[in-house]
Amino acid sequence: MKTKKSDALYKKAVELMPGGVNSPVRAFKAVGGSPLFIKNANGSKIYDVDGNGYIDYVLSWGPMILGHSYPAVVNALKNAIEKGTSYGAPTPLEIELAQAVMKAYPSIEKIRMVNSGTEATMSAIRVARGFTKRDKIIKFEGCYHGHADGLLVKAGSGALTFGVPDSPGVPKAYAKNTLTLPFNDIKAFKSLVAKEWKDIACVILEPVVGNIGCVLPKPGFLETLRKETKRGGIVLIFDEVMTGFRVSYGGAQAYYGIRPDMTCLGKVIGGGLPVGAYGGRKEIMSMVSPEGPVYQAGTLSGNPLAMTAGIETLKVLSRKDTYIRLEKTMQHLEEGLKDAAKRAGNKTKFYRAGTMFCTYFTDKDVVDYKTAKTSDTEKFSKFFREMLNRGINLAPSQFEAGFISTAHSGKDIDLTVKAAYETFKGLI
Ligand SMILES: *Cc1c(COP(=O)(O)O)cnc(C)c1O
Numbered sequence: 001m002k003t004k005k006s007d008a009l010y011k012k013a014v015e016l017m018p019g020g021v022n023s024p025v026r027a028f029k030a031v032g033g034s035p036l037f038i039k040n041a042n043g044s045k046i047y048d049v050d051g052n053g054y055i056d057y058v059l060s061w062g063p064m065i066l067g068h069s070y071p072a073v074v075n076a077l078k079n080a081i082e083k084g085t086s087y088g089a090p091t092p093l094e095i096e097l098a099q100a101v102m103k104a105y106p107s108i109e110k111i112r113m114v115n116s117g118t119e120a121t122m123s124a125i126r127v128a129r130g131f132t133k134r135d136k137i138i139k140f141e142g143c144y145h146g147h148a149d150g151l152l153v154k155a156g157s158g159a160l161t162f163g164v165p166d167s168p169g170v171p172k173a174y175a176k177n178t179l180t181l182p183f184n185d186i187k188a189f190k191s192l193v194a195k196e197w198k199d200i201a202c203v204i205l206e207p208v209v210g211n212i213g214c215v216l217p218k219p220g221f222l223e224t225l226r227k228e229t230k231r232g233g234i235v236l237i238f239d240e241v242m243t244g245f246r247v248s249y250g251g252a253q254a255y256y257g258i259r260p261d262m263t264c265l266g267k268v269i270g271g272g273l274p275v276g277a278y279g280g281r282k283e284i285m286s287m288v289s290p291e292g293p294v295y296q297a298g299t300l301s302g303n304p305l306a307m308t309a310g311i312e313t314l315k316v317l318s319r320k321d322t323y324i325r326l327e328k329t330m331q332h333l334e335e336g337l338k339d340a341a342k343r344a345g346n347k348t349k350f351y352r353a354g355t356m357f358c359t360y361f362t363d364k365d366v367v368d369y370k371t372a373k374t375s376d377t378e379k380f381s382k383f384f385r386e387m388l389n390r391g392i393n394l395a396p397s398q399f400e401a402g403f404i405s406t407a408h409s410g411k412d413i414d415l416t417v418k419a420a421y422e423t424f425k426g427l428i
Contacts, residue, residue, distance in 0.1 A: 007034055036049075040069075132233065249317060325406060327354075351366065
């Protein structure tokens with residue numbers, strides 16, 4: 001694979017930007033080597049500046065569920081752009097997207113559009129704190145909720161540790177209000193809530209943890225969170241920025257039958273443009289300015305181009321046959337990858353929820369951050385690079401989910417499985 005042009009651009013980029021990128025994981029640091037610079041993308045394929053094509057399972061980290069350059073989205077955007085790109089005033093498009101989202105997520109009775117997932121989670125937590133008049137929040141180890149200060153925290157040892165910031169620049173005083181627990185640990189959760197519920201504003205989680213690969217909730221875990229938060233007057237926030245329209249049309253909350261108080265969305269609902277949203281119970285969302293006292297604003301929020309891309313994407317997703325087709329493709333890939341690993345004699349664990357998936361290079365069951373970390377990341381890095389050489393673009397980290405789109409064909413999957421088999425065999 002020739003990457004001369006990408007390599008030259010990367011050299012230039014590192015002089016201009018920290019690590020040569022505008023978001024860290026793009027830099028291939030976890031797997032070694034330098035990132036590919038992309039020229040264009042279409043359907044299931046992405047093309048770099050050297051002219052190499054790849055079947056894409058990153059899909060811009062989730063949003064491109066219809067594949068790249070989906071014609072209806074592109075055409076709608078072309079029409080929209082002629083009408084002006086931002087007004088700073090309400091448009092009918094915002095109503096249309098709000099209705100489309102709320103149809104799929106009945107737990108959202110009122111919604112606010114923002115520009116990223118980070119903004120959505122950060123704002124939802126502020127609203128939950130304003131609503132409950134409490135300061136502490138509970139999050140789970142390995143769950144990523146964007147890069148806001150109080151959320152860049154993971155647990156130390158033990159269930160009751162106060163949060164320590166993961167990143168320099170986050171004041172200890174912020175992190176102190178973030179309590180962290182292992183995902184799927186019902187006992188630890190119950191005992192923390194029993195002790196501290198009077199101070200806890202909200203519990204926020206990825207109902208399926210996509211930011212350490214793909215970790216599924218154990219039976220009873222989400223149910224316990226729902227029951228205990230309700231009892232303690234704690235706001236339950238599902239961060240469905242990744243799982244929304246991915247685990248199912250109605251997200252993880254529809255799939256597992258749990259109604260959270262608040263939901264954060266992003267990625268898919270922007271159809272590839274920068275969008276986030278948060279919403280939930282009417283009485284909670286009525287706290288948001290200008291209806292209520294909790295301030296949150298955005299110059300470009302509800303941007304007409306972003307709304308248009310979201311509306312067109314959700315139109316396709318609301319058709320029943322879309323998810324039937326996605327499920328078929330995903331089953332094909334799941335069976336193929338599992339079988340390829342087995343035939344090659346590789347010990348891996350495969351997990352998936354709807355159209356997100358992860359192959360862990362471990363023989364342990366992955367149920368939380370700690371068990372995810374048992375993966376052989378060296379082996380994954382080799383796997384990643386070999387797959388890339390064979391024209392398959394996976395996320396450049398063991399701890400990221402893969403995604404499929406409606407554009408992935410049976411032939412794409414067959415090629416991917418064949419490449420995976422050859423790569424797995426080479427790893428033995
Ligand atoms: C991607 C992601 C975010 C952050 O969204 P950005 O648009 O990158 O700010 C938040 N939560 C989850 C679960 C995510 O996957």
